[in-house]
Amino acid sequence: MPELPEVEALASFLRARAVGRVVARVDPVAVSVLKTYDPPVTALAGLEVTGAGRHGKFLDLDVSGLHLVVHLARAGWLQWREQLPSAPPRMGKGPIALRVHLDDGSGFDLTEAGTKKGLAVYVTADLASVPGVARLGTDPLSPEFTEQLLAGLLSGQRGQVKGLLTDQSLIAGVGNAYSDEVLWEVGLSPFKPAKNLTPEDVSRLHAAIVDTLRAAVGRAEGLAAGKLKSEKKSGLNVHGRSGLPCPRCGDTVREVSFADKALQYCPTCQTDGKPLADRRLSRLLK
Numbered sequence: 427m428p429e430l431p432e433v434e435a436l437a438s439f440l441r442a443r444a445v446g447r448v449v450a451r452v453d454p455v456a457v458s459v460l461k462t463y464d465p466p467v468t469a470l471a472g473l474e475v476t477g478a479g480r481h482g483k484f485l486d487l488d489v490s491g492l493h494l495v496v497h498l499a500r501a502g503w504l505q506w507r508e509q510l511p512s513a514p515p516r517m518g519k520g521p522i523a524l525r526v527h528l529d530d531g532s533g534f535d536l537t538e539a540g541t542k543k544g545l546a547v548y549v550t551a552d553l554a555s556v557p558g559v560a561r562l563g564t565d566p567l568s569p570e571f572t573e574q575l576l577a578g579l580l581s582g583q584r585g586q587v588k589g590l591l592t593d594q595s596l597i598a599g600v601g602n603a604y605s606d607e608v609l610w611e612v613g614l615s616p617f618k619p620a621k622n623l624t625p626e627d628v629s630r631l632h633a634a635i636v637d638t639l640r641a642a643v644g645r646a647e648g649l650a651a652g653k654l655k656s657e658k659k660s661g662l663n664v665h666g667r668s669g670l671p672c673p674r675c676g677d678t679v680r681e682v683s684f685a686d687k688a689l690q691y692c693p694t695c696q697t698d699g700k701p702l703a704d705r706r707l708s709r710l711l712k
Contacts, residue, residue, distance in 0.1 A: 428498045430599030431642035440478035447528040453514040456523040462548045482562045482598030499544030505535040506651045562598040573632040580620045588616035606665035608634045615697045664690045
């Protein structure tokens, strides 16, 4: 799933390629991805792209005051084309969900692989009308995300630290992959209860969140949209590396699988050498 660094890189890419261009037309291909209908997505045609930004994991293309807001979900992506075919894509054929044509012939496809669909597209003049945007917590790369703020967010929480890091209403933009990376960096079990975190734990956690995300944003800066996925994988230390040696201690990276996702961790670095039970109701490691 694209997370804050990848969505930030896509926004930067669109600022360089799309801002200043006029939307020639929009081809809706998979109607199921459209979550708003007034105004229709076709209302973007003839308007100038005036900005591109990010809200958590939501991509926001400002088209003369109308916002094309995209949540890429698990398997969605933006495929940029320097020259789009003039014929509209066939509905129900292939992974394309939406195509945006710009006035110079370039543009992009929003695509989604697999059978479990979650890609969501909104067109609105009011960002607060997008439910996922309206509920977002603090952006971890903003000046407001201080150590004191993080301590306040975690104070009194009963959940596990992994789940709280990925709760978008608390911290906007961190998902499964970068939460694994942050917890590995500070040596915390993903199942450690937030109420058991010490002030030192919170301080190190704050530094790791900011540093990990800034480093990932830096690695992605200037890359073409098509290269972001491979760059993300190359920069990960434990996430997606189950069975491989931990780059810090050499122990084997382990995995806990759930119904629809998995987390990875290093037993030596994070759980005092004890493997976590690979089942949904694992006992918490203190």
